[in-house]
Amino acid sequence: MTDQNQNMKLGAFSVSLAVKDIEVSKVFYQNLGFSVVGGEQTQNWLILRNGEHTISLFQGMFEGNILTFNPGWDAQCNHLDEYIDVRQIHKKLKAAGVEITDTNLNDDSGPGHISLVDPDGNAILIDQHR
Numbered sequence: 001m002t003d004q005n006q007n008m009k010l011g012a013f014s015v016s017l018a019v020k021d022i023e024v025s026k027v028f029y030q031n032l033g034f035s036v037v038g039g040e041q042t043q044n045w046l047i048l049r050n051g052e053h054t055i056s057l058f059q060g061m062f063e064g065n066i067l068t069f070n071p072g073w074d075a076q077c078n079h080l081d082e083y084i085d086v087r088q089i090h091k092k093l094k095a096a097g098v099e100i101t102d103t104n105l106n107d108d109s110g111p112g113h114i115s116l117v118d119p120d121g122n123a124i125l126i127d128q129h130r
Helices: 022-031 086-095
Strands: 012-019 035-040 045-050 053-059 066-070 100-104 112-117 123-128
Touching: 012 022, 022 035, 022 045, 022 053, 035 053, 086 100, 086 112, 086 123
Parallel strands: 012 053, 066 123
Antiparallel strands: 012 066, 035 045, 045 053, 100 112, 112 123
């Protein structure tokens, strides 16, 4: 691993879970000590947190689970003053030969995302909100 890769901070980490029944899943994770901290259950998505651990529940929005990184956020979803923009991450990954499966980087700054898949088929989303 090069120094360049060690310095690529991806921001807050969470796991986005594709669930069959959001209410059943919410209760299950609450029994594990998670609390709802965001989202809208009537729209079939919730964010739950247990200490520094964050998961998101999504019913009917996508297939499979997604590893999610949010540049510009800390583990509590607070905005960071300094962070690596998703566009810089995109350039570094492409230069390293990583295949990007989807992008939405229309502007020079602000919100945007890239998607990729690891060698084992796990979906990864790098989703910048500001």
